[in-house]
Amino acid sequence: xxxxxxxxxxxxxxxxxxxxxxxxxxxxxxxxxxxxxxxxxxxxxxxxxxxxxxxxxxxxxxxxxxxxxxxxxxxxxxxxxxxxxxxxxxxxxxxxxxxxxxxxxxxxxxxxxxxxxxxxxxxxxxxxxxxxxxxxxxxxxxxxxxxxxxxxxxxxxxxxxxxxxxxxxxxxxxxxxxxxxxxxxxxxxxxxx
Numbered sequence: 001x002x003x004x005x006x007x008x009x010x011x012x013x014x015x016x017x018x019x020x021x022x023x024x025x026x027x028x029x030x031x032x033x034x035x036x037x038x039x040x041x042x043x044x045x046x047x048x049x050x051x052x053x054x055x056x057x058x059x060x061x062x063x064x065x066x067x068x069x070x071x072x073x074x075x076x077x078x079x080x081x082x083x084x085x086x087x088x089x090x091x092x093x094x095x096x097x098x099x100x101x102x103x104x105x106x107x108x109x110x111x112x113x114x115x116x117x118x119x120x121x122x123x124x125x126x127x128x129x130x131x132x133x134x135x136x137x138x139x140x141x142x143x144x145x146x147x148x149x150x151x152x153x154x155x156x157x158x159x160x161x162x163x164x165x166x167x168x169x170x171x172x173x174x175x176x177x178x179x180x181x182x183x184x185x186x187x188x189x190x191x192x193x
Contacts, residue, residue, distance in 0.1 A: 002133035002148065003124040004166035004173065005103055011177040012101045018093045022082055022104045025089075029081040030055045039077050044070070065146045079110055090115070099184055108155065118161040118187075120180060128167055 009019050029036045032053035040060070041049050048060045064071040086102065093100050101120075107113050124132075126148065133144040162180045166173050 002129040002136065002144075003122045004132070005105075005122050007170070007173060008120075008122050008164055008166070008177055009101065009103055011174055012099075012181065015178070015181050017099045017101045017181075018096060020086060020089050020093070020100060020102045022086065022102070022106075025082045025085045026078060028085060029078055036078060036081055040074070043073060043077065061147065062143075065149075075106065075109065079106065083110055083112060086112070099181075099188075108159070113159060118184065119159055120162045120164060121155055121160045122164045122166055124166045 009021065013019050030040065031037065037049075037053075037055060040055065044060060044063060048056050048063070050056045060074070064074050086104070090100060090102070102112075102116065104110070104112060107116070107119070113119055129148055130141070130144055133139060133148065134141060137144070139147070162183065164173070164176045164180060166176070
């Protein structure tokens with residue numbers, strides 16, 4: 001969270017990648033009137049819904065980022081339909097011949113890493129992430145710390161192919177992403193020989 005994934009995705013898109021963002025898929029599965037949204041309201045209470053029937057993301061976030069059991073319950077409800085949509089999108093994009101970049105913070109929790117050719121981790125130190133999250137969302141420092149701790153995922157280092165460090169300016173980040181992009185191309189050429 002707040003490591004700069006969105007900016008990295010933007011750079012990959014500029015380089016020609018097809019992007020699949022799991023956050024966008026999550027918004028689809030909790031659209032007003034969806035069975036998943038109804039299940040969330042049943043599990044967490046009607047107060048997770050706004051008057052217009054949409055999910056009150058800030059209320060739900062407040063509930064789940066402070067209680068591990070509730071976060072696990074949320075994931076058990078929303079992750080299966082998100083994975084279904086991602087699978088459909090991957091199948092659709094495979095025929096394009098373009099590189100597909102999947103943004104999935106819970107990649108290892110879902111086991112979806114087995115479907116990926118390479119795993120890229122965007123990393124930034126905690127202080128950088130905290131400042132970014134407060135600036136981006138207007139959260140208090142306490143709430144931002146809770147969210148970062150709640151999504152401080154333990155990524156198995158042996159499963160990560162590339163780490164993109166995001167602690168400098170955009171120019172440095174572009175160089176880092178381009179380095180990974182070039183390595184994708186090099187490995188792809190090598191595998192096709």
